[in-house]
Amino acid sequence: MAEALNIPTHLTVENADFSRAMAWLDGAVVPLEEARIPVRDLGLMYADMTYDVVHTWKxxxxxxxxxxxxxxxxCEGLRLDPGTDRDGLRRRLAALVRASGLPDTLVYFACTRGTAVPGTRDPARHRAHRFFATVTPLVLRGQPEEMRRGLHAMIVRGIPRIAAASVNPHWKNTHWGDFHRATFVARDSGEDVALLLATDGAVAEAPGFNIVAYLDGGLVAPDANVLPGVSCRTMFEIAGDLGIPARYGRLMPEELARAEEAFLTATSCGLFPVTRLDGRPVGKGVPGPVTTRLLNAYYERKNAGWRITPVETIR
Known part of the structure; x- marks a missing residue:
């Protein structure tokens, strides 16, 4: 009998208490609905910022x-200064989560170039950089029924991912113009998610997701023009422990098209099965056995405390 996907059922919008969402801004923890960023913040005006998203589990x-x-x-690559060191960041994020009282959360944290200085567009002259963070209830991107159905993906050709030589994808950024254009194309075609190619025609990534294919007996994820995903690395580590080969490398559209299984990875879901690509089933058109084993092992390990840092230990 095939192994069934074991997906948490309580992390839904209906169960989420957003009244407990909080923000860390200008040195204070405040309710999220009260947090405000100046309209002339350069992160808002020019996407001159970086960010990351971590989640808490139990x-x-x-x-x-x-x-x-x-x-x-x-921050180093973009010459941004969050105003504190690694230990300070840990303490800020932990204080924010404690203030919310929520056990399962998404924690977004960012650094912008700060408020624009009148009379100049020289980024070197904008030195009052701004750090902020938010904590909201964890709502899985992919509820149980959606996960069992899987995503229907489309390779959107003609809208390549921003070239790495222009915007380094290793520095997490908000330059999503290409992602959004491609998403509208995919949605207009009746598909759930867009997959973008690099300028050389190789598979790159989806909006907020890394793509992973299972073919020729192993996993492969693109190694160029992509953000190095923490969730993708997590699935590769689990795969290694399960004896499933996994590697990063060049992945062409025709290779992805013949994959036995495919999935996307992201902090908000761990992984999300892809069951159709360009209108055709991926494998049997349902989440495959490798995808299922990885996702189930992911939750089993987190429940056992694997790679978990208790919030209460950070002071």
């Missing part, structure tokens, strides 16, 4: 240090 951060690694590398 009162503990999942892979916090990996997300801090990426955030600090992005």
């Amino acid at each position: 009162g503990g951060f999942f892979r916090l240090e990996d997300h801090l690694d990426r955030f600090l590398a992005s």
